[in-house]
Each structure stands twice: as structure tokens, then as C-alpha cells.
Amino acid sequence: MEILRYSVYRFGTMLMTLLVVSVMIFVIINLPPGDYLSNQITELRASGQSAGVAKAEFLRTEYALDKPLYQQYLIWMGFFPGPHGFSGMIQGNFGWSFEFDLPVSEIVGDTLWLTVLVNMAAIIFVYAVALPLGVAAAARSRTWVDYSSAFVGYLGLATPNFLLALILFYYGHKYLNLPIGGLMDPMYEGLPMSWDKAKSIGVHLIVPTFVIGTSGASAMMQRLRANMLDELGKPYVETATAKGMPPARMLAKYPLRVAFNPFVADIGNLLPSMVSGSVLVSVVLGLQTIGPALLQALKSQDQFLAGFILMFVALLTLIGTMISDVLLVMLDPRIRYEGRDA
Amino acid sequence: MPPLLSVENLSIAFGGGAPVVQNVSFEVQPGQTLALVGESGSGKTISCRAVLRILPRAAEITSGKIQFNGGAAGSLDLTSLSERRMRDVRGNAISMIFQEPMRSLSPLHRIGNQVAEVLWLHGRQSEAQSKRDVLECFERVGFPDPERAWNSYPFELSGGMRQRAMIAMAMVAKPDLLIADEPTTALDVTTQAQVLGLMKDLQKETGMAMILVTHDLGVVANMAEEVVVMHKGRVMEAGRAEPMLKAPAHPYTKALFDAAPEIPDEAVVGVPAQHEDLILDLKNVSKTYVMRSGKAWSKPTEIPACRQVNLELPRGTTLAIVGESGSGKTTAARIALGAEPPDAGGEVLFKPRKGDDPLAVHSMDRSQRTAFQREAQMVFQDPYSSLSPRMRIQDTLTEPLEIHGIGSASERRDRAEEALKLVGLGGDMLKRYPHAFSGGQRQRLSIARALMLDPALLVCDEPTSALDVSVQDQILRLLEEIRDGKGLSYLFISHDLAVVARIADEVAVMRRGLIVEQAPPETLFWNPQHPYTKALIAAQPEPDITRPINLKLVAQGAGDPDTWPERFRFSDSMVPSLMQLEPGHKVRCHE
Numbered sequence: 001m002e003i004l005r006y007s008v009y010r011f012g013t014m015l016m017t018l019l020v021v022s023v024m025i026f027v028i029i030n031l032p033p034g035d036y037l038s039n040q041i042t043e044l045r046a047s048g049q050s051a052g053v054a055k056a057e058f059l060r061t062e063y064a065l066d067k068p069l070y071q072q073y074l075i076w077m078g079f080f081p082g083p084h085g086f087s088g089m090i091q092g093n094f095g096w097s098f099e100f101d102l103p104v105s106e107i108v109g110d111t112l113w114l115t116v117l118v119n120m121a122a123i124i125f126v127y128a129v130a131l132p133l134g135v136a137a138a139a140r141s142r143t144w145v146d147y148s149s150a151f152v153g154y155l156g157l158a159t160p161n162f163l164l165a166l167i168l169f170y171y172g173h174k175y176l177n178l179p180i181g182g183l184m185d186p187m188y189e190g191l192p193m194s195w196d197k198a199k200s201i202g203v204h205l206i207v208p209t210f211v212i213g214t215s216g217a218s219a220m221m222q223r224l225r226a227n228m229l230d231e232l233g234k235p236y237v238e239t240a241t242a243k244g245m246p247p248a249r250m251l252a253k254y255p256l257r258v259a260f261n262p263f264v265a266d267i268g269n270l271l272p273s274m275v276s277g278s279v280l281v282s283v284v285l286g287l288q289t290i291g292p293a294l295l296q297a298l299k300s301q302d303q304f305l306a307g308f309i310l311m312f313v314a315l316l317t318l319i320g321t322m323i324s325d326v327l328l329v330m331l332d333p334r335i336r337y338e339g340r341d342a
Numbered sequence: 343m344p345p346l347l348s349v350e351n352l353s354i355a356f357g358g359g360a361p362v363v364q365n366v367s368f369e370v371q372p373g374q375t376l377a378l379v380g381e382s383g384s385g386k387t388i389s390c391r392a393v394l395r396i397l398p399r400a401a402e403i404t405s406g407k408i409q410f411n412g413g414a415a416g417s418l419d420l421t422s423l424s425e426r427r428m429r430d431v432r433g434n435a436i437s438m439i440f441q442e443p444m445r446s447l448s449p450l451h452r453i454g455n456q457v458a459e460v461l462w463l464h465g466r467q468s469e470a471q472s473k474r475d476v477l478e479c480f481e482r483v484g485f486p487d488p489e490r491a492w493n494s495y496p497f498e499l500s501g502g503m504r505q506r507a508m509i510a511m512a513m514v515a516k517p518d519l520l521i522a523d524e525p526t527t528a529l530d531v532t533t534q535a536q537v538l539g540l541m542k543d544l545q546k547e548t549g550m551a552m553i554l555v556t557h558d559l560g561v562v563a564n565m566a567e568e569v570v571v572m573h574k575g576r577v578m579e580a581g582r583a584e585p586m587l588k589a590p591a592h593p594y595t596k597a598l599f600d601a602a603p604e605i606p607d608e609a610v611v612g613v614p615a616q617h618e619d620l621i622l623d624l625k626n627v628s629k630t631y632v633m634r635s636g637k638a639w640s641k642p643t644e645i646p647a648c649r650q651v652n653l654e655l656p657r658g659t660t661l662a663i664v665g666e667s668g669s670g671k672t673t674a675a676r677i678a679l680g681a682e683p684p685d686a687g688g689e690v691l692f693k694p695r696k697g698d699d700p701l702a703v704h705s706m707d708r709s710q711r712t713a714f715q716r717e718a719q720m721v722f723q724d725p726y727s728s729l730s731p732r733m734r735i736q737d738t739l740t741e742p743l744e745i746h747g748i749g750s751a752s753e754r755r756d757r758a759e760e761a762l763k764l765v766g767l768g769g770d771m772l773k774r775y776p777h778a779f780s781g782g783q784r785q786r787l788s789i790a791r792a793l794m795l796d797p798a799l800l801v802c803d804e805p806t807s808a809l810d811v812s813v814q815d816q817i818l819r820l821l822e823e824i825r826d827g828k829g830l831s832y833l834f835i836s837h838d839l840a841v842v843a844r845i846a847d848e849v850a851v852m853r854r855g856l857i858v859e860q861a862p863p864e865t866l867f868w869n870p871q872h873p874y875t876k877a878l879i880a881a882q883p884e885p886d887i888t889r890p891i892n893l894k895l896v897a898q899g900a901g902d903p904d905t906w907p908e909r910f911r912f913s914d915s916m917v918p919s920l921m922q923l924e925p926g927h928k929v930r931c932h933e
Contacts, residue, residue: 235446241396242440243460243511244432254448333495334449 002336007326014318021314022089026073029303029310036098036301037065063096063304076307089311095304099297104308108290110190112312114183115289118212119274119316121205125213126220126270131263133217134224139251141229149225153218162284165211169285172207179204181286208285212278216270224263231255257331264328268321275313344411345369346551347393347436347519352406354388354397361404363389363575370519370568375545375552377566377583379559379598381810382781385575386555390521393420393553394432410436412518434464437512441524443504447496454492457511464515479510483540501667502533506540513544520545523555530666530837532900535881538564539893557810559602560883563587564890571595587887601815602885603840605867619696621799621831622655622678627688629673629855647673648684649855649917655799657696660825660832662842662863664878665852666900671835674852675801678833679718680704680711692718694798716746719792723804725784729776735762735787736772742794761790765820782813786820793824800825801833806841818845839878843867848926851875854903856912857920861927871929873899873906908932 034042037056044052060066064075064082074080076095078088087093094104133153137146172178179185183204188197231237232255240250279291290309297306329336347370354363363385370376378386391397393408408420412435420431437460440446447456454476461472473492480488483506496504505525512520522541526534542565545552554565562569562583569586571579571594579592590596629648648670655661663671676682678690680703691700694717706714722728729738739758743749749757759769765786776784785805792800802821806814822845825832836842842849843863850860851874859872870876877899880892898905903912909931912918920928 235440235442236448238396239438239440239446239508239511240448242394242432242438244429244434244463245459246429253451257450258448332450334497 003326003330006329010322010325014322017318018311018315021318022077022311023073025307025310025314026076029301029307030069030072032301034301035065035303039301040098059096059098076304089308094308097297097302097305099300099302099305104305107293107305108308108312111288111290111293114287115275115291116316117201118183118205118208118278118287118289119271121209122213122216122274122278123267123270125209126217127263129213129217130220130224134221135228135251135256137221137225138228138232138255139247141225146225149221153221156214156218159214161211161215161278161281164214165207165281165284168207168210178206183208183287183289208278208281208287211281211285212274216274220263220266223266224259227259227262228255231259234258261328261332264331265324267324267327268317271320272313272317275316343372344417346372346411347553348407348409349389349393350407350409352389352392352408353404354385354392354401355404356398357400357402361575362401363392366406366572366575366577368568368570368577368580370551370553372518372551373545373549374568375554375566376568376570377562378553378555378570378572379557379562380572381557381812383574384572386572387523389572390438390523390553390555393521394436394438395420395428396432396438410519412436430464433460433512433517434515435517436519436521437515437517439505439508439512439520439522439525442528443501443508444496444528446508447504449496451495452492453494453496453499453507457507457514460511460515476510476514479514480507482544483507483510483513484536485510501529502537505529505533505537509537509541509544513548516548517550519551519553521553521555524557525554526561527556527558531839531881532666532877532896534561535883535891535893535896536900538883538891539896541565558883559587559598559811559885563885563887564883571598584887587885598812599885601812603811603814603818603838603844604884605840605843605879605882606864619657619693620654620691620700621657621693622653622661622833623691623693623700624651624653624674624678625689625691627651627653627674627677627684627690629670629677629682629688630685646855646914648677651688651852651857652920653678653850653857655831655833656847657693657798657831658825658829659847660834660845662834662836662846662849663852664836664839664842664849666837668854669852670855671837671852672803673855675803675833675835678703679720679801680706680714692799712746716795717797718799718801719795719797721785721788721792721800721802721805724808725781725788726808728788729784729791731776733775734772735774735776738776738787739772739791739794742791746795748795757794758790761793762787764793764824765790780813781809782816785809785813785817789817789820789824793828797830799831799833801835803835804837805834807836807838814841821845838882839867840882851878854912856917856930857928858910858930859928860920865924865927869927871923871927872931873910875899 037060041053041056044056062083064072067075071080075082076088078086078090078093082088097104097107100107133149137149140146169180173180183201184197185200188200191197237250237255240254275291278289279295281287282289282291283295290312294306294309297309350367352363352366353361355361366385366389368376378390380386388397388401392403403421406421410418410420410431412418418431420428423431447453457479458472458476461467461475462469477488477492480491485491485503485506491507496507499507525541526537529537538561541552554561556562566583569581569583570577571592573594578594579586579590586595590599627648628646628650631645631647633643633645651674653661653674663674665671673682677684680690683704684690690703692703692714693700701710701714703714736755736758739761740754743754743757748754755772758772762769762771767783767786776787779787805821806817809817818841821832824830834842834846846863848860849863849866850857851872852858853874859866859870859875866875867879870879877896880895881900883891912930918930918932920930922928
């Protein structure tokens, strides 16, 4: 019950944060002088193409770019009626991409959920690798288990992701016949979901997941090991041993539970660093994620596209933090009962 | 009848180094208590951990035999038993209580779960039966509401209650032998007395044997039949408790005895000091903390930490504030030092030199405040965490001078060397880091740092409670010497009446934020009036086997103020005033 109340409260604060973030995103995008259209108009004027100019001018009024900045923001968000009534983010209209001359929703459409998919896979990979290795390294600290996992970990941290990607593609293709590049076989692109398409995506996911997740997993593993080592020295571990608990069960029940907190709290940090960190990898691997589109949009001041993508990343981050906060409250009674009368 | 446990020629070493325990032998008879006595580093803790084989990873039993003749298991050699069979012994036949109740329980699991786990692990009965046993055990160790205790988390319980939970955990499987490693060292005196009493009762009921590890001869006198005195990994003296405590044979045991602080039996009632030249004067100081409640929109709760504290510290003397944790003694000291403002209406006056005008500590301007900080310094409780591990001693000592811009670099160095010599350390130690010093030496360093600015007032916050008895004695002597040599004044905070007995000129006993009794120590020990003071005195374990702790007296005074005799009772709203019984002796009571 308490947890439900907390979740609702936390969801409320998330919405507030998102609102503040939206203002910041809008301001930052509009900080550089001019916008996509005014740049284009100047360019067209210089080359004397008046037909293009008329179209650009039309788009400017169409998307309210001639209005003051605060009104632009309110219209973009959908708090304020634009030229076509209330039609902004909260109404589900994400705007127009001038660069691609398409609605934003059509450009990002597929890439949105592919981004979520790739990053989710990477996060699951991070946790699946870091948890057992970190615990093993701590429980057998200063033995070959510890040293070799540390070695692999540092290797993972130190290797540039794109290099790792190229190496994995080469050997993956050579020995395991893994596909190169993309997130699905080109023949399935644009087709509705089917079993074969899902299989194709699954196979294509292997290398990107590994590449994006490795450094995160290495860092997480080292952190978990350090936390575990701290906890292993604490008296309550001794108490548990003195009760006659078998070591594996004791490790899982006591020190791991306590060392788990920072592990869980990291979910929130992991999401954004992966989305932004995977931009380069996505370009190299040719992944149809949101990263490359964001890069392009920011370069050409394609404001609605960039704004939408940044909002999307912010939303992912906030959801990640919310999940980790709620999980922490569920896991740790000390947080749950804070301020409660004992 | 064979002994329950016999340890023969036990030697333990760390990673091939010199042995930390050498040829230690002792025996525990069924149903009896053996006390392992010694200072920290004497090897007493590690010897008894060797019995359960829960040694640090680098430690190794190099020789010796540990024979256990438990009821069901028959005769076992614990040094050669397989790890799997050892697990059956741990918690089941031999269990252990640790020193720090605050940290020896997992913070994330309910008490009931942690205690019942012992029964689950040794799989002797159904889960429902286990819970019944645990609840019964909770009731036995003094939880007023066992069901509630079952569902509590450790952080919801006080230190004494956590130690009771630990005892329940150790007792629930009805072991043949209980090893208690300084079970009461981290507790207040009154709580210690109650926990010791409980352990004794439980032992009587169940007939288990006990190994009690302690540095406190008072605890030994109250608990043990047999005593083994250890020093630097070797047994110094062993034998029956009674003759040994009456006439210790070994010089080391004698030294331990001399160092133990004691409340004097007979005292001359002192003449109250003349309060003319007050260096520090707390007038009507109260402090209320406001706790934000967890639920939004609900009213924050107010916690009174200090209520109407009036204290006067005459120049050149020591005023001690005594009380358990949470009594408000530290808050009072923090307010006296200007670290926190008192509630409106309170005032702290400080007079650095005789004849100066008193300064109001909480309404000083910046330069007055800087000057005040030079005059009033503090010695902290924990010598391990109050010195920066990354600073050389020289830097730690000269830092206060640097902050106040006193002297040149070489002058500062000379003063640091002087201060080191004053506290009995060599001047050549300036280049060392704190980790190269023992606990007692660190506390000397901490005193040296406080003296660097040549203060007039020293606030000592439990300066000896983290130290061994013999070291405590040295530090107290040092503090006395410095006070008399330099004419310092001390505000001395402690939970230990016996420590205060020797150093203080006046003692104020605090409970629940109020001063309940105030008098010179002789008067206080000779003629205690307040039930809480009586409890504090009664709870002090004396190294005298003929004077056991009077648990009834402790329970009467240390309980809730509602249980005190009518005359002394107080509540949040109704507080009796401090009455002057005789000159210099005040007690909080109704007419």
C-alpha cells in the first residue's frame, strides 16, 4: 500500500520534471541564432528561388515559427492553440521534420521501439553479466577468479566500442555466421511483425547488445565487487556465519541484498548513458535506432525532430530513475520507513 | 565429567607471521562461565573465534586442539572437523554474541526472520513451531511485544533491544555453549547491567556454559566462575574467579585492577566550590529538534533534546555531564561551544580571562567568534575517526595555528613538538600518519591538537569510552595533569560515573534532556537522591565479587520516568524544578 502511494507520488514528480525538461530542451534548441527555415529562406533568397521561399514562408506560419518564443513553446507542447488548434506533443502531434520533409512520427516510428529494444537488451546484458561476475569476484577476492574477471572487465572498459563492434562483426560473421549491420534483414523492413522478422531481429541484436553493454557491465561489475567487499567485512556477515549458514546462501541473503542498492540505483543512470553512448555505435553498426537521427537533426537545426528525440531520451531516463527509486523502496526497509515513528 | 570445551596449546598466526595467540589453553565446564580478560590486541577475541572457526581469512590455526564434548554430537575435534559438519555446530551447539549490536544484525531483514533462521538452518522442526519458539524466546529476553519484535527491523530498535535480539538469536537453538564477545561494551551502564542480568538468568534456566570475552573486571566479578587473563597472545593467569579477584597474583592482573575506575565507597562530603569566577555559564538552555514526518502534510514532531539546562563552570575546575545516549548531554555541550543555537530564552556566557566581561556565545560577531574558537577546544570520542588519516601528525597539529594565522612555519613546528611532549609522545613522531598510533596514542594526539591554540576551556566528549581500561586510566591522568598544570577548565561528557568520579569537581546527571541531580561527586556517590542516579551507581560493575550489581535498583531508576516514585516523576508537560537539598546538591523532585 505504502509502495503504491509512493509510486503514484513518484509518477507525479516525474511529470513535473518532464515539464521542466521540456522547457530546457526547447530553450537549448533555440539558443543558436536562426532556425532551419530562416536559414533555408536566406539561402534560397541568395540563389533567387522565390518559389522555395514561398513554401518555406508558408511552413513558418504553418508551424508558428513567426510567433514569439514562449508561444512557440506552448504551441509545441500543445498547451496553446496553434494555427490548427491544439495540436502539440500532448495531443500526440510531434511536429514536422523540415530536413526530411515528413512528419516526425513517420521518421522516428520504427526506430523508437528499436531503440528501446536495443537498450533494454543491453541493460539486461549488463545485469546478467555483472551480477554473477561481481559476486564471484568479491567472494573469491584475490584469487584467479577475481583477477581474471577484473582483467576481462578492464579490457571491456578500455576497448573503444566501435572497434569492438568491428572486431565482433568480423569474427561473428566468420565463425558463427552472424549478420553484419542493421537490426533486421532488409527484406523485413517495413513489413508487419512476424515470427521470422522477430527471429531476424533477435540474431541481429547479439552483436550490438554485446558492444553497447560491455563497458557498462565492466563498470557495474567492479562497483558491485567493491560494494560486496565492503559488506563482507561487516559484523552481520559474521553473525550469519556463526549461525551455521552455508556460504553461498549466506552471500545471497545478506551481503548481496545490501550491496544491491547501488546496483539498482544505477538503472536510472544506465539508460541515458546508453542511449547517448550508443549513437556512435549505431552509426558504425548501421542500427536503425534514434541515435543517428538525433545527430542529424541537431546538426541541421531541425527543431521539431531534435526536440522530440531529446524529449524521448529524457522520458526514458526519468522512467529509469522512477523504476529504480520504486525498486529501492521495495528492497530497503530503511528507505521505506524513513521518518516513520519507530 | 569431562569439560564441555577444552582448548589445548592453541596458536594462531596471520599469514605466516609471528603468532598472535601462543599456546593458549583453557577449559569450560558444563553450565559454568569462563571469562577471557585482556586489553585489545591480547588475542582474546581471536582465540574464541577459533572455537567456531570464524577467523579472518589471513589467520590460521598453526597448532593446538579444540575438543568439544557437546550433548548430542559426542566428542568433536573442532580444529579438524569438516566445514560441513562445522556448520552443524555453529549456532546449534555453540553460538556467539558479538560486540556491536548496531552492526551485527542485517539492516534489511526483519528480526524475526534473522532469529528464526537459526532454527530453519538446523532444520529440527516445522516453521510454525519455529515461530512459536522464537516468540517465546523474545518474550524471555524481555521484548514487551514479541509479535511486534518479530516484524521489526533492527533500525527500529535501541542498542539494548538489538543486543537482546542477538541474545535471542544465540539462545533460540538452546546451545551447550555461548560465546559472548564483549556483549555489553557498546551499551550504556544501566543497559549493560540489565543485559548481564538477563544472560545470567538464561544461563541458570538452560544450564548452558558461557565464554565471556571482556576487558572489564567488574563484568568478570559479576558473571564468571573461572577467569583467564590474556596479554599479547599469552595466558598470564588462570583460575577460579573468586580467589583471583580477591588477590591477583600476576603483576599484569594487578595492573588491570589498579586501572579499573571505581566509584569510591567512602568519601568525605566535599565543601561546595565557590562559584565566583565562571568561565562558562549556561542559562536556561533548551533545545528542541523538529523532525519532519515521513508523510507529507502531517505535522512535524518536536523532540526536546535539552530542557532548561542551567550549568556553571568555575575557572580551573571540571564539570561533568553524565547520562545515557539520548539524554541530551552532547547537545548541551554543542550549544556551549556555539555549534548550535539554543531555543529562544537560553543564553551561554563565556569569560575567557578572569575579570573580563562575559561574552554571549550565540551573539558574537565574526572576530569575537574567531577569538572564542581559540579559547574553547574539543576532544572527541572516537580517536580513530577524529584524526584525518591522510594528514601527517605535524599537519594535523599545526593546522589550527595556520587557520588562526599564528606564528611562522618553524614556530608552529616547535609548538607541535612541545604539545606532543606534553601529552607524553616523542617529538620525533611528527612525520608519522595516524595509522601508526594505537587508540590511546591517538587520543593523546587529539588532546595535543586541542591544546595547540592554548585554550582556556576544553570540552571532552566521552574521551575515554573507546579505550581499554588501562589506557583510559592513563588518559584521565594526563587530562588531570594538564588541567592542573595549565589551569584549564573542562566540560566533561560521559556515560560512565566511575570515570567521572575521579576527574570531576561537579557532576550533573542528565536524563531525557533534564538535569535530574547535580552535586560534587563525593556528595553524589555518598548520598544519591534521585532514582536514576542510584541506578547509575548500582549498575556500575565493580571488580569485587562480594558486591554484585543490584539489578532491582537499576531497573527502578533506569526505567521510564513514569515508573519512578511519585516524588520524582516528570512528563512532557509537567516538570518538577531542581530543589536544593543541601548546599551544592540539587535534585529534580516535587516538594
